[in-house]
Amino acid sequence: MRSLVDLLRALLPAVLLVLLLPASPSAGEDDPVGVWPLRPEPEVVARFDPPTSPYGPGHRGVDLLGRPGQAVRSALAGTVTYAGPLAGRGVVVVSHGDTRTTYEPVTARVSVGDPVAAGAVIGTLQPFASHCAPRTCLHWGWLRGETYLDPLRLVGAGPVRLLPLWRDLPVARSPARRSLPYDDWRPLAAVG
Numbered sequence: 001m002r003s004l005v006d007l008l009r010a011l012l013p014a015v016l017l018v019l020l021l022p023a024s025p026s027a028g029e030d031d032p033v034g035v036w037p038l039r040p041e042p043e044v045v046a047r048f049d050p051p052t053s054p055y056g057p058g059h060r061g062v063d064l065l066g067r068p069g070q071a072v073r074s075a076l077a078g079t080v081t082y083a084g085p086l087a088g089r090g091v092v093v094v095s096h097g098d099t100r101t102t103y104e105p106v107t108a109r110v111s112v113g114d115p116v117a118a119g120a121v122i123g124t125l126q127p128f129a130s131h132c133a134p135r136t137c138l139h140w141g142w143l144r145g146e147t148y149l150d151p152l153r154l155v156g157a158g159p160v161r162l163l164p165l166w167r168d169l170p171v172a173r174s175p176a177r178r179s180l181p182y183d184d185w186r187p188l189a190a191v192g
């Protein structure tokens with residue numbers, strides 16, 4: 001027993017050191033720091049809800065409340081790898097090394113190959129094909145390969161700023177999980 005106590009005493013400095021050191025980077029701590037695609041800082045009206053299978057339901061990004069014609073900005077510096085119509089809405093994709101951000105529905109003001117700075121205007125928000133119609137929203141996505149990531153990580157917002165998707169509906173009609181308007185939304189897994 002005595003030897004065990006001695007052992008613990010000997011180990012104590014090491015244990016304290018481990019406890020006091022910053023934890024190894026977990027998801028999010030080494031994320032790039034970006035900017036909101038809309039200014040001023042927009043309301044998040046639909047959160048990230050990644051699919052559990054490649055073709056499963058989910059929300060492959062976040063919806064930011066905007067207004068028709070509002071300037072849409074690249075969240076990070078990068079290179080435009082897609083700019084144009086896709087399945088009835090305008091889409092812009094900006095690549096940033098091993099990840100890329102997607103913006104839709106957007107009328108592009110940039111062309112493929114253009115370098116863009118963080119915060120640079122890449123287009124304007126289209127008033128149709130929005131995930132939050134009849135309001136106007138920007139669907140903002142972030143991918144690494146074919147894996148969807150939460151773009152709010154880029155602006156340090158995480159889940160804290162989430163607002164209820166159905167908050168404008170009467171409480172009695174508020175569904176726990178009914179068929180959401182974006183369940184069939186398949187943005188850009190193959191683009192960029």
Ligand SMILES: [Zn+2]
Pocket residue numbers: 046059061062063131138139140182
């Ligand atoms: Zn969306």
